[in-house]
Amino acid sequence: MVGFDEVVSVFDILMVEDEKELAKLLKIYIERANYTFQLVTSGEEALDFLKNNTVKMLLLDITLPNLDGFVVCREVRRMGSIPILIISARVSKEDQLNGFRLGADDYLEKPVDPDLLVAKINSLFTRVYGVHIEKEILYSGNLMIDKSARKVYKEKTLVELNAKEYELLLIMVENSGKTLDKDFLFYKIWGVDSFSENQTLTVHINMLRNKIEENPKKPLRIKTVWGIGYRYEEL
Template identity: 35%
Template sequence: MKTILVVDDDINILQLVSIHLTEAGYHVVQAKDGTDALRILHKEQCDLAVVDVMMPFMDGFALTREIRREFDIPVILLTAKDQISDKEEGFKSGTDDYLVKPFEPKELIFRIEALFRRYDSHADDDTKIRFGNTVINKQTYEVQVEDRTILLPLKEFELLYFLAANPMQVFSREHLIEHIWGWDYEGDERTVDVHIKRLRQRFSNLTDEFHIKTVRGVGYSLEEKRK
């Protein structure tokens, strides 16, 4: 049974989400704020976190960043805001998905199940892509650079792996959105730019075996270092 951490300072939302997730077959642990959530994560193994954005002391964006630094689990942000800037901030913080309040509990469950499928879908696939001293491992969702192991948020890994599997090919933002996020994704294409920027920042000082090139007016491509 998978364990889901639900973090919200609204006790009514906390209880509502917990009831529906429990009925769906998940074990649920609750936290009323970000500090409480981190304490729980250090004590109990959780498989996914559902995090409200608007919380006192530590908001959902800050908590997501902390989760990304310390734990390798998917995160879904719950927000009452539907502005592009807020969605962008959510993806910058490292969230895998977001859901705008008010929402149907069934939709949250669908999104949770989809994330688990994506995380588990290649558990038996031993495909690896190598660029010199860099190995992108689709089986473990890890990137190995010499003796250092990097764990990426799911969407960052999927984006990197897709570009690496198709080197020297240019893909539009629209194509990447459809392939990585799905045809029903309602976000802005700038999401791709945010994720590309994060990937560049992560690897620019670690390896020069590949780089992600911007093709102005078209999109992005991954290029391998010339021998």
């Protein structure tokens, strides 16, 4: 039981999935869509979590250890009216009808396409809550970027960035996987009328690497694309 003086956490999405590699992949796509996310691996954990936290949507596997997903679906529906999206390899007509009878809002077949899953999540959020709320939080591995506060956290610890470092990191994260030309980055951050030189970009890239890379001399996030510019990679 949560006391009145305890903090109750609020999450957009709780996923109940015991396939950890699948959950890890889907987490990347879900957090990239700016939803807060929590994973549990059993039905018992899910029910305990829901008793002590606020969740706006449940992503639920059916084949779980001990307590199966249908039982969880029934119990969650008794607890409230949060949207339930079942993701399962069990897709017979009987299983799907059973899921809907127990209160599921939608049913997706495994292996699930991550983009389709995010589209379903967006649709459910819009239908249930009226709008899909665009958040000002970006996640990239162990980095969290709070756009409204212009702050960056690594493993929940504040990373001290100057204004240009922050803007540089933000534009690279928002264009993750794309090679960005040096001139594009320079003019985007410093402007066409800047008296700075392109070498300023190199200096700021190095400073940024020193703050967010595990090994700045062998960067895994900010990659140099020789002769062109830089590319940000998700970890």
